[in-house]
Amino acid sequence: MTDAFTAPGRFLRGNLHTHSTRSDGVLPPEEVCRRYRAEGYDFMALTDHFVGAFKYPMVDTRDFRTKDFTTLIGAELHAGTMQNGEVWHILAVGLPFDFTPPDQPWFAPHETSESAATLATRARDAGAFVAVAHPQWSGLTLADARTIEAAHAVEIYNHGCYAGCDRGDGFAINDLLLTEGRALSLVATDDAHFSEPDHFGGWVMVKAEENDPDAILAALKAGHHYSSQGPEIRRVEITDKAVVVECSAATSVIVQGKGTAARAIHGHSMTRAEVLLERFRNSPWIRVTVIDAAGRRAWTNPYWL
Numbered sequence: 001m002t003d004a005f006t007a008p009g010r011f012l013r014g015n016l017h018t019h020s021t022r023s024d025g026v027l028p029p030e031e032v033c034r035r036y037r038a039e040g041y042d043f044m045a046l047t048d049h050f051v052g053a054f055k056y057p058m059v060d061t062r063d064f065r066t067k068d069f070t071t072l073i074g075a076e077l078h079a080g081t082m083q084n085g086e087v088w089h090i091l092a093v094g095l096p097f098d099f100t101p102p103d104q105p106w107f108a109p110h111e112t113s114e115s116a117a118t119l120a121t122r123a124r125d126a127g128a129f130v131a132v133a134h135p136q137w138s139g140l141t142l143a144d145a146r147t148i149e150a151a152h153a154v155e156i157y158n159h160g161c162y163a164g165c166d167r168g169d170g171f172a173i174n175d176l177l178l179t180e181g182r183a184l185s186l187v188a189t190d191d192a193h194f195s196e197p198d199h200f201g202g203w204v205m206v207k208a209e210e211n212d213p214d215a216i217l218a219a220l221k222a223g224h225h226y227s228s229q230g231p232e233i234r235r236v237e238i239t240d241k242a243v244v245v246e247c248s249a250a251t252s253v254i255v256q257g258k259g260t261a262a263r264a265i266h267g268h269s270m271t272r273a274e275v276l277l278e279r280f281r282n283s284p285w286i287r288v289t290v291i292d293a294a295g296r297r298a299w300t301n302p303y304w305l
């Protein structure tokens, strides 16, 4: 099966989750795009909160595209109620400007709201790449997460949730869903509001032949990406006995699978590691984490054995 490392094209660095003054962010859309471009990103999606109080913003960032930087149109969608009684947050990138809003005036759940599952399905059907946003920050349960059948991905790292409440990850829910057989990919994002150190901390590396919104969207849907806080992953090869990982200088290369299945190789400035698969005989899937000397991580999408 083709993955990010065997797909044709080149890696593009992008942030899929960002806010501006069109919802509760601090900076106007133009300045948000300028900063991501100045930071060396190849693309970003502005995903303001799609609620009535902000006039259901589907912000047009096309004017901020340049020959080496593109933008995807998207929003953070809200509807329905999680088991904890709070409203859902669903990330949708690649939406049309005329996407029909749910009846969601504000972040308060209400009885006649559309369900999050229906809203996510509508977004996917409209062409979006859909991700379950910040599971830990939301206090999401596994039962909640199961209902979003339209999700392509789980946000496994959200830098804003890390900066603002030290609940940045979504691995527990993600790994349980994988074990239930859900073919999900992983995304790291910033969720930047520029109100605190919530930017340039987690991104996706998407392999695409063109730096163009359609090509990026297709690659995301195909799972041709990995997620990172810094380290590069250059190749993953799975043989009968082992996973071979090539990466930028790492201190740990870890393979995880179902339940307690995991195996780590530690060292200094490792750019290649071979992790034996023996421990993963009972796991239908594995994924790889690379950690550098500064503690920054990169994460592959799952591989099905």
Ligand SMILES: [Zn+2]
Binding pocket: 076, 089, 133, 134
């Ligand atoms: Zn959110």
Ligand SMILES: [Zn+2]
Binding pocket: 017, 018, 019, 076, 191
């Ligand atoms: Zn957000």
